[in-house]
Amino acid sequence: MNSVGRDSLDTVFARQAGIEVPIICGAMYPCTNPELVAAVSEAGGIGIIQPISLTYVYGHEFREGIQHIRRLTAKPIGMNVLIEKSSKSYHERMERWLDIALEEGVRFIITSLGKPDWVVQRVHAVGGLVYHDVTERKWAEKGIDGGVDGLIAVNNRAGGHAGGRSAQELYNMLAGYKLPLICAGGIGSERDFMAALRLGYAGVQMGTRFIATTECGASAAYKRAIVAAQEPDIVMSERITGVPVSVIATPTVRRLGLKAGFLARWMLRGRRTKHLMRTLYALRSLWQLKRASLDASGNNDYWQAGKSVAGIDDIEPAGEIIRRYAAAARHA
Secondary structure: OOOOOOOOOHHHHHHHHHOOOEEEEEOOOOOOOOHHHHHHHHHHOEEEEEEHHHHHHHOHHHHHHHHHHHHHOOOEEEEEOOOOOOHHHHHHHHHHHHHHHHHOOOOOEEEEOOOOOHHHHHHOOOOOOEEEEOOOOOHHHHHHOOOOOOEEEEOOOOEEEEOOOOOOHHHHHHHHHHOOOOEEOOOHHHHHHHHHHHHOOEEEEEEEHOOOOOOOOOOOOHHHHHHHOOHHEEEEEEOOOOOOOEOOOOHHHHHHHHOOOOHHHHHHHHHOOOOHHHHHHHHHHHHHHHHHHOOOOOOOOOOOOEEEEEEEEOOOOOOHHHHHHHHHHHOO
């Protein structure tokens, strides 16, 4: 285990990314808006652009959206590239978005859901970095084979598509690869942040904590629900994407149940039908999550969140969170 103190923020990841505090604001559909990305980066962490949120949810043309963020901060920002080839048109659009981001000076990329070799080739050609989301050894090896620079270790306390292992188990499993590891999941307080650094992680990725901020585009009802929730209120639902997603156990979630229907489960198991079912789920979830996350009434209460809700007691500026976590680590 590492000690935490004045030099604990000077990690390999922080030096690589050119940031002061090794904290990533994870890319969240539909909650990642330009103002949140900029606020995290301006405070010394690094905000990550979620392309579909930037364009579909918040209405920016992709290049213009990056330029808007650049007007808010000159500090490093990143981008999330989903590399699963669910359709040719989607893959081509993601390629165009990546090329635009690199043209606009983005040099930190997080990949997920596939083999990242083509992303690595483009990003390394301009001197950038690629970190890859993993929940298991096999996904880590796929990323390493593709040439990634670091791994985002998504544990069983994360929001969205959580992993199945604890932060400690993932660290023990992945440390031998000698790449910087980022702890993703369960970071909702200064204590959680310092615990991850002590384990040996080179930084953390937070999502839920940054939804409950003044800059986030999510509705006030969603933010209040995160503040009010406790760890037992986080459950795994198959009703959004067909695979378990961490959500708050609201009245709507309880009414709909947590399991996918029989037909959906059957289609997801079939070699010929699983891609169709995933496409149908993706289209429905894009609409459903956008509607729920932005609805000020709070009636559409299908809200993603991780177990870090246990440490979240207030809605506050993103920069204040970064500064408070950094101060706690420096003075530990």
